[in-house]
Structure formats: C-alpha cells, structure tokens
Amino acid sequence: MPLHSLRFHLVDSPTSYGAKRRALRAAWLSDTFPDLAQMTVLDLGGRVSSWTQVPVRPARVHVVNLEPLPTELPDWAEADHADACELPASIASRRYDLVFSNSVLEHVGGHEQRRRMAEAVSTLAPRYWVQTPYRYFPIEPHWVAPGMQFLPVAARVAVARKWPLAYTPGKSWELAMKQVLTTELVGKAEMRYLFPDAEIRSERLLGMTKSLIAVRTV
16 A cells, blocks of 8 residues: 555544544543533634534534635534634624634744734633644654654655655645644643643543643633
C-alpha cells in the first residue's frame, strides 16, 4: 500500500483510527455538557457537516469559517464567512450557550491572534470547549510526520512538500510555505495563559498527551 494511501486508512477514512478518536471526542463533549441538545453553539472554524455526524447535536449551530460556505444549510444551522480573531459586530454582539472550536487555534497566525480568539471565546458564551493538538506529542498531526514541528522552517517546508503522509505531497513551495507558517502547535503553558478560567484537559494516546482541550463548564 502506498504511504499516501495509508494516511487515508489511518486518519481520514470514516472507519480510520482518526475517525474513531473524533467520535470519542464528540462523546466526551456531550458528556461534559449534558444539555448540549438544547444549546445554541458558536463553532469557530468548523463545518456544518461535522455536526451531522455527532451523537448529540445542539439545537442551533452557528459556524464561522474563512473557508467557502455551503450553499444549502439545514434548518438548525447558520454560517458566516468571518475571522474568528476579528469577529464582525453582528457576531461579537451576540451571546451563545457554548463556544466550540476544534483544531483551529494552531492555525490563526501567531500568539497575538490566538489571544484575540481566546478573548472572543471567553466573552461570547459562559461555557466553551477549545481543542488543539499538543505541541510536544512526538507526531506532528497535520502531516503525520515525526518531530516535524521542531524543525527549522525550511526543513518543515521540505517535509510538507515531500512527506508521503501529507494531504497533498508534491505541492508547490509557495503553498507548502503558507501551510507551514500558519500551523503553530501550542503547549500547556500557553493554553493556561490563554484560558486562565478553564480546566485544561489532556487527550491521551499511548499514555502521552496528544491534544489539549480548554473547557469552561460554568
């Protein structure tokens, strides 16, 4: 089996190990917030389609993303094209029951942008759940490459272009550079600083912290 195909079976397919981990995380979310089905949720950086696959779906989901938006939405969802770090007044003035974000914090563009996103998360709802991959897990999760996050930028770009478990090996230098510079994994100290009133949970794999989740339940 080619290594690039192996990524699909390990991470991306509906029956992959990665999919099973995502399902466990969704169950953890609903266990943490027993009234999730009655909540209005702001999802920063997510997709409406992700909420169709969870065991418990909120009553209302508002997705904010910089990606192209779906042309059709279910009656329980709304979507806006906006930056989670610089929300327009039409969103920033609203209040939700829960702010949710999954694997977005590491992509917003440096510590200052992460601080702005954390501020928005903390003010838009009394409860939140913010997950991000852990910087010191030995496998960089976006490229499934051992220790890639600790390499110099030029080396990371080379890995992003050539590593066979990347999403699209063989990509241009410009695209690889952009992806590398907009992927900055976060450690526990920064998560505690960004979310001082949260419980910082560790999602573990083989006894090691794989991702961090900042959770505020009240």
